[in-house]
Amino acid sequence: MPSQMIARNSQAHVVATMARPAPQAMGETVELMGAVMPFARNAEIYGENEPAEYLYKVVSGAVRTYRVLNDGRRQIGAFYLPGDVFGIEVGEQHTFSAESIVDSKVMLIKRSSLLALASRSADVARQLWTMAATELQRAQDHTMLLIKTAQERVAGFLLEMAKRTPRANAVELPMSRQDIADYLGLTIETVSRTLTQLENSAAIEVPTSRRIVLRNQAVLSRLNG
Numbered sequence: 001m002p003s004q005m006i007a008r009n010s011q012a013h014v015v016a017t018m019a020r021p022a023p024q025a026m027g028e029t030v031e032l033m034g035a036v037m038p039f040a041r042n043a044e045i046y047g048e049n050e051p052a053e054y055l056y057k058v059v060s061g062a063v064r065t066y067r068v069l070n071d072g073r074r075q076i077g078a079f080y081l082p083g084d085v086f087g088i089e090v091g092e093q094h095t096f097s098a099e100s101i102v103d104s105k106v107m108l109i110k111r112s113s114l115l116a117l118a119s120r121s122a123d124v125a126r127q128l129w130t131m132a133a134t135e136l137q138r139a140q141d142h143t144m145l146l147i148k149t150a151q152e153r154v155a156g157f158l159l160e161m162a163k164r165t166p167r168a169n170a171v172e173l174p175m176s177r178q179d180i181a182d183y184l185g186l187t188i189e190t191v192s193r194t195l196t197q198l199e200n201s202a203a204i205e206v207p208t209s210r211r212i213v214l215r216n217q218a219v220l221s222r223l224n225g
Helices: 007-018 026-033 111-120 122-145 150-163 177-184 188-200 217-224
Strands: 035-039 044-046 054-060 063-068 074-080 097-100 104-110 170-172 211-214
Touching (some): 063 177, 150 170, 150 177
Antiparallel strands (some): 044 097
């Protein structure tokens, strides 16, 4: 697996980093501790039930986490965009698998080294707590989304993506319609039909399959409840 491939080099990098003077900002500390790896489109970053030895940060591209259910269906747990941290686990193993959606660069940070640093630094410990709380909030929001109607789910997804991208009135989606369907617990046909309904109601415009223009966010917000 990719994490196993870089383990030896990453450990040496962390040892060298820990010997340097500690930066004032926790973000700078984490950046120095990490090693950036490229992942091709659809490449596995880690697998379900593998040891959770690293934390991950998206540098460029996009990542999805997912789990394959007993009946063969795929449930996507979350999408991660540049700047997002993922792979945070309560236990010692990953509960989901992670894949790059497009060609991506991901920073890998040794979990044990980061926890050791957190035990000596209140700032680092506080930042780790914030990361965990953010991940918990993301999971709770996703759970709430899955109990809504198809139109409410799609509207909520578009608003979520708009908040996480620089251009709030337009969303460039790195993920496919199938990805969106597996994230929302819908069929791809339902997602496509719902997008068409929203476009016909002038709430959105769909110039391409990956670009969505939010023409009336107030309507989307009402649908999202």
